Amino acid sequence: MPTLPAIAANPKTSSPQSSKLTQADKRAADEYRQLGLSYRKQERFEEAIAALQQSVTLDPSNLDGRIILGWTQHLAKKDEAAAASLWDAIYLSPTSLQAFNAIGIVYLVRGDLPQAVILHSWASLLKTDNEIAHYNLSLAYQRLKQTDLAIAYAQKAIELEPNNPHPFVALAIAQWTSGDRASAKRIFREAIGVDARYRSSEFLDFLNEAGFSADQIQTAKQVLTSS
Numbered sequence: 001m002p003t004l005p006a007i008a009a010n011p012k013t014s015s016p017q018s019s020k021l022t023q024a025d026k027r028a029a030d031e032y033r034q035l036g037l038s039y040r041k042q043e044r045f046e047e048a049i050a051a052l053q054q055s056v057t058l059d060p061s062n063l064d065g066r067i068i069l070g071w072t073q074h075l076a077k078k079d080e081a082a083a084a085s086l087w088d089a090i091y092l093s094p095t096s097l098q099a100f101n102a103i104g105i106v107y108l109v110r111g112d113l114p115q116a117v118i119l120h121s122w123a124s125l126l127k128t129d130n131e132i133a134h135y136n137l138s139l140a141y142q143r144l145k146q147t148d149l150a151i152a153y154a155q156k157a158i159e160l161e162p163n164n165p166h167p168f169v170a171l172a173i174a175q176w177t178s179g180d181r182a183s184a185k186r187i188f189r190e191a192i193g194v195d196a197r198y199r200s201s202e203f204l205d206f207l208n209e210a211g212f213s214a215d216q217i218q219t220a221k222q223v224l225t226s227s
Contacts, residue, residue, distance in 0.1 A: 021059060029059035033068060045076035056085075063093050071102050079110045097123060101132045108136055108211055116140045131160035131167070138170040139211050142177060150174035165195040166210050173219045185227040188220075192227075201225070 032055035039048035052069040059065055070085035086103040089096060104119035117140050124133040138154035141147070154171035161167060168191035176184035188198075197203045201224055207217050 021061070025058045029055045029062060029065065032058065033062075033065055036072065037068065040072050040075065045072065048072050049076060049078075061092060063089055063096060063099070066092065067096070067099050067102060070099075070106070074102070074106050074109070079106050082106050095126055097126045097130065100126060101130070104133065104136055105211055108140055111213075113140050113144050117144075129160050131157050131164070134160060135164075135167045135170060136211055138167070138174060139213075139216065142170070142174045142216065143213060145177070147174050147178035151178065163194060165191040165198055166207075168194060169198065169204075169207065169212075169220050172223050173216055176219055176223050181226070184223050188223045188227050199224070 032051045036048045036051035036055060039045070039051060049069070049072055052065065052072055055065050056062070056069055066085055066089035070082045070089060073079070073082035073085055083103060083106050086099055086106065089099040090103065093099065100119055100123040104116050104123055107113075107119055108116040117137060120133040120137045120140065124130050124137070127133075134153045135157035138150045138152075138157060140150075141153060142150035151171060151174045154167050154174055157164075157167035158171060168187055172184045172188040172191065175181075175187060192198045201221050204217055204220050204224065207220060208214070212220070
């Protein structure tokens with residue numbers, strides 16, 4: 001089984017001990033962070049990343065700043081950079097649930113499934129009712145063809161977040177690939193009950209933004225068509 005990458009100090013990263021952070025730096029870092037979030041909302045990702053990197057440079061010990069930078073890099077499909085930023089965040093706070101949730105998604109989307117499983121498993125240990133970790137573990141295990149685990153984690157995610165249609169779809173595709181087509185169709189109808197947009201095959205293309213792979217989206221469309 002793969003192991004977690006070693007969490008080592010980044011020699012380029014300043015620590016709170018190596019440089020004294022002034023109030024002016026802190027204020028400027030916050031302004032750059034807000035600017036970056038504003039650019040991200042507009043999907044101006046290059047400008048958002050530049051502003052957020054400046055924020056991290058000014059206030060390197062700010063955990064939220066590093067997580068926001070990493071997630072923005074992920075949204076910009078710069079997953080190598082995103083992973084690096086999020087590992088920097090984890091180095092600052094090895095028990096940060098937000099950082100582990102985010103980096104687990106980065107590894108899931110890039111297709112590094114064993115690592116995604118390890119990271120989300122740790123996130124689920126940090127917070128047992130962590131619906132994000134359970135949902136993403138279901139997606140990872142379905143792709144690894146471990147459908148029993150995929151079903152179990154999806155069921156737990158539904159229990160934790162019954163108003164989110166994504167875990168229902170995750171459960172449906174896991175059941176479909178396990179051969180339980182009747183249950184898959186029933187669960188997919190429940191997903192439609194939560195959000196009627198899921199009755200549209202075209203709408204399912206947006207599942208890629210929720211961590212589903214292209215193959216998983218095609219499976220979801222098969223379940224929908226047969227329901």
